[in-house]
Amino acid sequence: MNFHDTLANFGNSEFVPDGWYWLADSRELKKKTAKAAEIAGKKLVIYRSESGAVYGLDAHCPHMGAHLCDGKVEGEAIRCPFHFWKFDNNGACTDIPVGADHTAIERLNSYKIREHLGLIWVWTGDPTEEVPLPLPEELEDGLVSTRLGTPFEKACHPNVVMVNAIDAHHFTSVHQLVVELNMKPEERDAYSITFDNTTPCPPDHWLFSPLRRFYKKALTYNLKYWWGHTGAVTLGPDFLHFHIIFALRPGMNGSTQGQTILLTKNRKGMLGKAINACLLEITRWVGNYFAKGDTVIFQNIDFAFKNPIKADKPIVHFVRHYEKMRSSFFKQKSMPSEEIKWSRQPEIQA
Ligand code: FES
Ligand SMILES: [Fe+2]
Structure with missing residues (x-):
């Protein structure tokens, strides 16, 4: 048995660990509008109410299955576009215009939704759990400027995709970088893990000699991963760190839908704003450089991590950390009560 055969969850599209997942750009969801969203084939509707709050429900109406993204937002509720049944933000049916008993209708699943760093996020685990949304550790005070x-x-x-940033091995092969990285993994809790580079900077190469005075300790290349699908990269000289979050979610057929978030410490005043804007532009360039480098590989890879070598140690740590995660996302849907009644009908005796 090779290493890959021992894995149950890693790279498995049917396993969606409990976590925060990005769904949409906040600016795309105006007041009183709804939008379709999807994670690993599970369809949701998100809508912004009259008060400006964003809610998330199962996408399809329990009457005949119309998609609620075509519906009408009324106050904090949404009305189905087909026969106008109305659902509140907890997924309960509150009105059937022709006068049928709406209290007998099965409630739609409702999801915990938050807006954070310009995106709309959904929590897929136990809604009573309070888990913070992703932020690079250096910016945990929340005073950030983002784009x-x-x-x-x-x-x-x-x-x-996440593995790529801790795959020190491929930085020389694919990205032709001459830096040598040694990523030290540290499990923070059940859902997050950090990898900090420990190699002293700058590397012994003429290219880096002008940079030598800007790095007192290790070359800053630090990562934090949450739920195996969202990661923050922090890099740059000691006096100026750049931060990028790669927010990913599973799409259909094992694909990834991603969104980069560029972050910098928020500087105040006119000059501060200009510096923020300038730094965010540089961060965008850095993010694009990393995102583009491996496109060809990701297009055709059939991921199977069969033979880890010593250089893959951080990846093995990440895999083991991921294997321990919980998933409740696809277990939330209960059987419709009508269906149970049908299956329990007594057989007719001849
Ligand atoms: S399908 Fe939604 S009300 Fe009929
Ligand atoms: Fe890469």
Whole structure:
């Protein structure tokens, strides 16, 4: 049995770990509008109510299955576009215009939704759990200036995309970088893990000699991963760190839908704003450089991590961390009560 055969969850599209997943750019969802959203084939509707709050429900109406994204937002509720049944933000049916008993209708699943760093996120685990949304550790005070990068798609599982940033081995082969990285993994809790580079900077190469005075300790290339699909990269000289979050979610057929978020510490005043804007532009360039480098590989890879070598140690740590995660996302739907009644009908005796 090779290493890959021992894995149950890693790279498996049917396993969606409990976590926060990005769904859409906040600016795309205006007041009183609804939008379709999807994670690993599970369809949701998100809508912004009259008060400006964003809610998320199962996409399809329990009457005949119309998609609620074509419906009408009324106050904090949404009305189905087909026969106008109305659902509140908890998924309960509150009105059937022709006068049938709406209290007998099965409630739609409702999801915990938050807006964070310009995106709309959904929590897929136990809604009573309070888990913070992703932020690079250096910016945990929340005083950040952000900008969204370009959304992207990759033809492989989000786990495979995440692996790329800790795959020190491929930095020389694919990206032709002469730096040597040694990523030290540290599990923070059940859903997050960090990898900090420990190699001293700058590397012994003439290219880096002008940079020598800007790095006191290790070359800063630090990562934090949450739920195996969203990661923050922090890099740059000691006096100026750049931060990029790669927010990923599983798409259909094992694909990845991603969105980069560029972040910098928020500087105040006119000059501060100009510096923020300038730094975010540089960060965008850095993000694009990393995102583009591996496109060809991701297009055709059939991921199977069969033979790890010593250089793959951080990846093995990540895989083991991921294997321990929980998933409740696809277990939330209960059987419709009518269907159970039909199956329990007594057989007719001849
Ligand atoms: S399908 Fe939604 S009300 Fe009929
Ligand atoms: Fe890469």
